[in-house]
Amino acid sequence: MTERTATIASSHGLHARPASLFTQAVAKSGVKVNLTKAEGKPVNAASILGIISLGIQSGDTVTLSAEGDNAETVLDELAAMLERDLDAE
Amino acid sequence: MRSDAVQTSVQTAATTSERVTVLTGAGIGRGLAVGPVLRMPEPLPEPESTPSRLTPAAELERASAALGATAADIRARGERAGGAAHDVLEAQAFMAEDPTLADDVEVRVGGGLTAERAVFEAFAGFRDLLVSMGGYMAERATDLNDVSQRVVAHLQGVAAPGIPDPDFAFVLVASDLAPADTALLDLDKVLALVTSEGGPTSHTAILARDKAIVAVVGAAGSLQLSDGETVIVDASTGTVTASPSEDEVSAAEATLAERKARPVAPTGAGRLADGTLIPLLANLGSADAAADAVAKGAEGVGLFRTEFLFLDATSAPTVEAQQEQYTKLLAAFGGKKVVVRALDAGADKPLSFLNDSDEENPALGLRGLRALRANEQVLRDQLTALANAAAVTEADLWVMAPMVSTVEETRYFTSLGRELGLNTLGVMVEVPSAALLADRILADADFASIGTNDLTQYTLAADRLLGSVAAFQDPWHPAVLRLVGEVGRAGVALGKPVGVCGEAAADPLLAVVLTGLGVTSLSMSPAALADVRAELALYTLEQAQTFAGLALAANSAFEARAAVLEATTAPSAP
DSSP, rough: OOOEEEOSSSTTTOHHHHHHHHHHHHHHHHEEEEEEESSSSOTTOHHHHHHHTTTTOOOOOEEEEEOTTTTTHHHHHHHHHSSGGGGGO | OOOOOOOOOEEEOOSSEEEEEEEEEEEEEEEEEEEEEOOOOOOOEEEOOOOSSSHHHHHHHHHHHHHHHHHHHHHHHHHHHOHHHHHHHHHHHHHOOHHHHHHHHHHHTTTOOHHHHHHHHHHHHHHHHHHOHHHHHHHHHHHHHHHHHHHHHHHTTTOOOOOOOOOSSSEEEEEEEHHHTTTTTTTEEEEEEEESSOTTHHHHHHHHHHOOOOESSOOOOOOOOOOOOOEEEEEETTTEEEEEOOHHHHHHHHHHHHHHHSSSSSSHHHHHHHHOOHHHHEESGGGHHHHHHHHHHEEEEEEEEGGGGGTTTSSOOOOOHHHHHHHHHHHHTTEHHHHEEEOOOOOBBTTTTOOOOOOOSSSSSSHHHHHHHTTHHHHHHHHHHHHHHHHHOEEEEEEEEOOOOSHHHHHHHHHHHTTTTSSEEEEOOOOOOHHHHHHHHHHHHSEEEOOOOHHHHTTTTTOOTGGGGGOOOOTHHHHHHHHHHHHHHHHHHHTTTTOSSSSSSHHHHHHHHHHHHHTTTEEEEEGGGOOOOOOOTTSSSHHHHHHHHHHHOOSSSSHHHHHHHHHSSSSSSO
16 A cells, blocks of 8 residues: 655635646546545545545545555646646646 | 516417518617528426436446447537537537546445436536536536536437538527527528527627627517428518518518618718717727728727736736737727726636625625725736836826725726826726716716626516526616616716727617717627718717617616617608
């Protein structure tokens, strides 16, 4: 199990558009990734509804986890994505 | 009690051989359109929770196929729409394909539900969760509802709800339109809008005025029109003629051709028939729209909303950043009058850095000038930026405070503005108390500007954002007009200008009545300027005063409008 933590940089948190960009990136990676906010229940990171329902705000810290060979690379990329302001892109 | 604002009548008149049905409502603007009706599909009923007669595996297959097909359909619409709508629709497509939702649906069909019911319940679960989160997330609940309805429609083999999207131009008929519907409206295909509900300040009416779409709102009986039936929509009379005769259609088409050929609406200073000047100004929300307003004949700006500078901000922008925007605006109107409204936060446009408390009645809460006063530095910075911008440009800058309700608030604002170097300071009259004490408020303020939307909301105690009380939201109501008259009279007595910058100013006939009540300038969406300018030119100030007297003497908005309409068509009128 590989894990990464990231601090959300998007100014309005992970709402519709940033959440959509993020979940698309997860789906494209082909790796099953879970996302956990604080001590909460892990959700499927490719699920826009799962992500939106966590109500993740700008500045929140989340944990990404995955298994498998290229989990390291994929999680690095996804964590870096969360740390950019997706609203500004 | 039947509400007067949407009081309408269905008349049937016998012509040579067929019956012609004429529906009446409130016309927006002066436009005319002829075309086939397409009705907005009704929302689907909630799927029954009766147990499925199929196996869970079969229901799951149906659900998966419908979710996939809906996602593909939404995605295709997004690609056609492009722009901002594309992103919204792309996000909706992902909601339909969502793995968490699919898991949820699988559990529910496993419990014996039909695919329809399982999809409905799964989306409803997420929707309730978003609603409970409040704010921005709660607004996304509408998107989820829309996707849910589309999937259920697909499963049931019925038309998906939402704006029809045929390959021909049509007249859209609906009970009322939500902002989410209108965002996707293809203006090249919609010839006219007809709604059975909603008044002249409904979202549909505001959109129609802004985009210059022919519209008749609150036309009871319009939902009885059938798809494909030809109608003539005449906003100038507020009528929708169903199944018109060939003669009527060709007459309407001839009028349309004639209007198209006519040179662009009169320009120059807004004036009544006797030469009384009534400056016609633009309502603007950003400096970028200035050039368009000038092209449409705006003589200046009567309401510049500054919220756009603040809406996406988590803290107020700096004096320098604001100054740059204000300078751009003032430069576009060199030498002309520009009325800027200080930041108007609260109620329908909350700003967390001004007021993040959860109010039971935000329209009656810490909003407008009250919120600025509680955060005086924000107000000081804004007024300073405005004074700096005025110093480097030629425009005649007037600054006004939103939501003023007392004489004391007026004094607070005008003295702060003068201290920071501004010359012309006024107040918005949106609260009945300010209208009633206008003689004292105008003794201190340099001008008043009446915001008829809020003034109507507060006078009739009807939330302007609430569809169920939309019928009360009619600025023709004699109670509202009497308050406007109070402000007009105080203005005349003290020699101070009184403007109107609400939707009322954009209703050509009501604009004439307002001038009769003592209003000296009118500000509106630039698209409405031409119609109002043309209407004002038809009547003298004395006639406008007569019309105002008729409207004030009426018992309801409907009667007021009818009385004035009748007077304009009477032989004594030109």
